[in-house]
Amino acid sequence: MPAEFILIPGRTSKQGTSLNEGKYTDNYQTEINTLQMNPDDMDRLSIAEGDVVRVWNSFGSVDVPVKSGKAELPIGVLFISYGDKSCRLMGGETHGSGMPDSKGLDVLLEKVES
Amino acid sequence: MATEIDQEKAPAKLKIVEDATCTFCGCVCDDMELTVEGNTITKAKNACVLGKSWFFNHHIEDRPEAMIDGQPASYDEAFDVAADVLFHSQYAITYGLSDTTCEAQRVAVAITDWIGGNLDTTTSVCHGPSGMAFQGVGEVTATLGEIRNRADYLIFWGGNPAESHPRHFTKYSLMPKGQFVPNGRKDRTAVLIDVRKTKSAKAVDTFLQIRPRSDFELAWALRGLARGIDVDPSVEEKTGIPLEQLVEVMEGMKRAKFGAILFGMGVTMTRGKHINSEAVLALARDMNRHTRWIAKPMRGHGNVTGADNVVSWSTGYPFGVSLTRGYPRFNPGEFTSSDLLARREADAALIIASDPMSNFSQPARDHLASIPVVVLDPKLSDTARIAKVAFTTATYGINTTGTVYRMDDIPLPLRPAFESPFKSDYEILKAIEARIRKRQLQAVS
Numbered sequence: 139m140p141a142e143f144i145l146i147p148g149r150t151s152k153q154g155t156s157l158n159e160g161k162y163t164d165n166y167q168t169e170i171n172t173l174q175m176n177p178d179d180m181d182r183l184s185i186a187e188g189d190v191v192r193v194w195n196s197f198g199s200v201d202v203p204v205k206s207g208k209a210e211l212p213i214g215v216l217f218i219s220y221g222d223k224s225c226r227l228m229g230g231e232t233h234g235s236g237m238p239d240s241k242g243l244d245v246l247l248e249k250v251e252s
Numbered sequence: 253m254a255t256e257i258d259q260e261k262a263p264a265k266l267k268i269v270e271d272a273t274c275t276f277c278g279c280v281c282d283d284m285e286l287t288v289e290g291n292t293i294t295k296a297k298n299a300c301v302l303g304k305s306w307f308f309n310h311h312i313e314d315r316p317e318a319m320i321d322g323q324p325a326s327y328d329e330a331f332d333v334a335a336d337v338l339f340h341s342q343y344a345i346t347y348g349l350s351d352t353t354c355e356a357q358r359v360a361v362a363i364t365d366w367i368g369g370n371l372d373t374t375t376s377v378c379h380g381p382s383g384m385a386f387q388g389v390g391e392v393t394a395t396l397g398e399i400r401n402r403a404d405y406l407i408f409w410g411g412n413p414a415e416s417h418p419r420h421f422t423k424y425s426l427m428p429k430g431q432f433v434p435n436g437r438k439d440r441t442a443v444l445i446d447v448r449k450t451k452s453a454k455a456v457d458t459f460l461q462i463r464p465r466s467d468f469e470l471a472w473a474l475r476g477l478a479r480g481i482d483v484d485p486s487v488e489e490k491t492g493i494p495l496e497q498l499v500e501v502m503e504g505m506k507r508a509k510f511g512a513i514l515f516g517m518g519v520t521m522t523r524g525k526h527i528n529s530e531a532v533l534a535l536a537r538d539m540n541r542h543t544r545w546i547a548k549p550m551r552g553h554g555n556v557t558g559a560d561n562v563v564s565w566s567t568g569y570p571f572g573v574s575l576t577r578g579y580p581r582f583n584p585g586e587f588t589s590s591d592l593l594a595r596r597e598a599d600a601a602l603i604i605a606s607d608p609m610s611n612f613s614q615p616a617r618d619h620l621a622s623i624p625v626v627v628l629d630p631k632l633s634d635t636a637r638i639a640k641v642a643f644t645t646a647t648y649g650i651n652t653t654g655t656v657y658r659m660d661d662i663p664l665p666l667r668p669a670f671e672s673p674f675k676s677d678y679e680i681l682k683a684i685e686a687r688i689r690k691r692q693l694q695a696v697s
């Protein structure tokens with residue numbers, strides 16, 4: 139059964155510092171390709187750090203490894219740094235504002251069994 | 253302001269640049285003291301962690317000056333191909349501009365006007381909704397200097413300055429001792445409103461952890477309280493914040509001598525967008541019935557505020573401007589880049605100091621990858637990788653001088669640290685503009 143979540147893409151200072159090193163450095167790539175999740179949600183869904191999950195909505199689907207968002211993230215909310223993965227889950231509709239829904243995206247999540 | 257010290261044994265000349273400006277984020281701190289050895293900045297006194305990484309990682313890139321279809325090319329060849337792409341386009345878009353100087357921004361506006369294209373900046377996917385809200389409800393505003401010297405109540409809303417603008421707290425808002433807040437932090441009350449309990453939460457007195465997508469409802473409830481209207485306790489169900497706590501915050505807000513709401517993209521990027529910004533701006537306006545309050549967006553890129561200013565003073569609108577009919581028309585949703593690309597309308601793109609391939613929606617990215625793109629960027633980016641023509645540029649503020657605007661609309665000069673073999677955005681855009689004009693004049697003669 140896929141679980142429902144709200145995804146909030148954003149920026150981190152690690153993304154900022156590694157951006158200056160270059161977008162093709164390991165640091166930057168790890169930062170934009172890792173999903174953060176509340177530890178209670180991880181327990182509930184039996185997901186350990188480093189496990190890969192599939193996150194999808196009507197616009198796209200991505201597979202990403204998980205790390206604990208510690209106390210920063212409330213239950214039911216996911217965080218990822220802006221990048222290729224978050225783009226794939228964004229639709230083109232801007233509701234006449236010029237800005238696509240870029241935070242607070244409804245997504246479904248399921249563990250990818252290796 | 254540069255003083256040069258000859259060091260006998262040092263292989264490269266040591267140079268100290270005082271009062272240099274960091275252009276990594278919208279704080280645009282202009283109190284940097286840079287130690288420069290040859291083509292490397294080895295010390296950046298006063299810079300935060302982001303500023304240090306900005307200064308230490310901008311060397312002279314080992315890249316060709318330009319690439320055409322992925323192959324190294326000279327600037328001159330690339331100018332011609334770029335001019336051809338833009339000259340022959342039916343509906344070109346100009347986009348980016350937030351990480352370059354105002355001088356370069358002006359030339360980009362001119363090029364777009366000459367070719368009858370569409371002009372938009374990264375504002376449209378950052379605080380564009382706030383730009384729309386200013387037109388709807390106005391902006392009660394102040395400079396960061398006023399906030400530093402006067403603000404005794406601060407609300408940070410939908411932003412994480414501790415990570416995104418690390419010196420905002422220490423230089424401008426929370427910590428500094430100011431004329432009317434002589435004890436600094438002790439004289440100020442601070443509230444953070446956010447969905448995530450970010451690092452900024454540690455710095456404030458009260459953290460209101462709201463439910464996702466409830467910024468509007470929270471702002472509206474606070475507006476009600478500011479105007480003495482009874483607010484229904486059900487606001488807690490929607491926002492996660494009990495009414496009593498909101499009443500308490502409102503009492504504090506009313507007692508303040510000078511309050512400031514500093515809001516980030518948690519407000520503008522969530523469903524509701526410009527309506528969320530309007531609610532926050534209107535709350536600041538309402539608070540002026542009681543005492544002095546202002547609201548200011550926290551701007552991200554170094555000169556995104558300059559982009560708004562330059563585009564506004566030259567076209568009358570801040571972003572999302574169509575120049576296709578020979579006069580400016582503003583319509584977010586129609587003339588904004590994300591929409592023009594997702595609807596597959598644009599047939600060429602001039603992208604300046606920005607990387608839409610790494611942050612636009614998938615439909616927009618798909619179309620951008622299918623049309624000829626001209627890119628100016630100091631570093632290799634996802635957009636430079638798909639470009640027809642990619643220019644390597646000097647880095648503004650580190651290699652080139654010019655003007656940038658701080659997030660509070662204060663223009664500041666840049667003091668470069670060392671020269672780059674690459675041309676500046678300004679020089680490249682000027683060269684493209686001259687070639688486009690030549691083609692246009694030839695076409696009519």
Ligand code: SF4
Pocket residue numbers: 274275276277278279280281298299300301302303304417418419420
């Ligand atoms: S706060 Fe921003 S402008 Fe100031 S030093 Fe840090 S990155 Fe640079």
